[in-house]
Amino acid sequence: MSKTTEQPEDATPETATPEAATPETAAKAEPAPAPARRRLTSTEVRGYLMAHPGFLARNADLLEHQALPPRSDADGDKVVDFQRALVERLRTDNARLRHFQSEVITAARANVSAQGLVQEAILLLLEAASFEEAIHAITQDLAPVLGIDVVTLCLEGEGMEDAPDLPNLQLVVPGTVDALLGEGQAIRLASGAFDDGTLFGPAAPLVQSQAFARLDLGDGPVGLLALGSRDPDKYDEGQGGELLHFLALVVERVIQLWLRLAQA
Numbered sequence: 001m002s003k004t005t006e007q008p009e010d011a012t013p014e015t016a017t018p019e020a021a022t023p024e025t026a027a028k029a030e031p032a033p034a035p036a037r038r039r040l041t042s043t044e045v046r047g048y049l050m051a052h053p054g055f056l057a058r059n060a061d062l063l064e065h066q067a068l069p070p071r072s073d074a075d076g077d078k079v080v081d082f083q084r085a086l087v088e089r090l091r092t093d094n095a096r097l098r099h100f101q102s103e104v105i106t107a108a109r110a111n112v113s114a115q116g117l118v119q120e121a122i123l124l125l126l127e128a129a130s131f132e133e134a135i136h137a138i139t140q141d142l143a144p145v146l147g148i149d150v151v152t153l154c155l156e157g158e159g160m161e162d163a164p165d166l167p168n169l170q171l172v173v174p175g176t177v178d179a180l181l182g183e184g185q186a187i188r189l190a191s192g193a194f195d196d197g198t199l200f201g202p203a204a205p206l207v208q209s210q211a212f213a214r215l216d217l218g219d220g221p222v223g224l225l226a227l228g229s230r231d232p233d234k235y236d237e238g239q240g241g242e243l244l245h246f247l248a249l250v251v252e253r254v255i256q257l258w259l260r261l262a263q264a
Contacts, residue, residue: 151168
């Protein structure tokens, strides 16, 4: 019989002593660069979708960019594929909605820009130190601030030969404002050229769109604030006139203030 040599219980097995790290071994220990990303194959995409049936439900927007296959039960012209028609309709409605959203955003930005111009114009009017400066600001300085070509102040009256001869101050016959705006109406926006020089004077041939606002000058004559632009799309009947009406109210107050000061 062979005799087995027993080791004492407190003996420990011999272990290899780790070698000290060297620059060569450290370089070998660095992780290898990640492999270049490759394109998925159609089989892999199909397999993923089969394994995750809820993926397209959670990412429904992907269907808008995919071509739908014809239904297998559609038999030429005998069967109408309502599901396919419904999807196409939803796509069309979605495109129309996005276009409408873009138009709303554009209109909102234009409105904010117009508000800033009107506010700047109002500050300009409030800085006038005399009646003459106020009239000059209305007829000469408002146009460049508002980004248009001409602004005139029209006054109704007869026998006003003593009225000052100022640029862009137009004298018109009584009833002109009601005929232009409609009786009781405050503003009007219109595209196209129709003024014969009565409202815009020498600048009339240049004007391709215009905006008008009635001015209530108290005991004075009926007035009209006329804004003209060479841009045919600057003003049209479908635009809102709230900013124009507010600007006209400020012009009214400024003129009335200086008229009261002159009579004091």
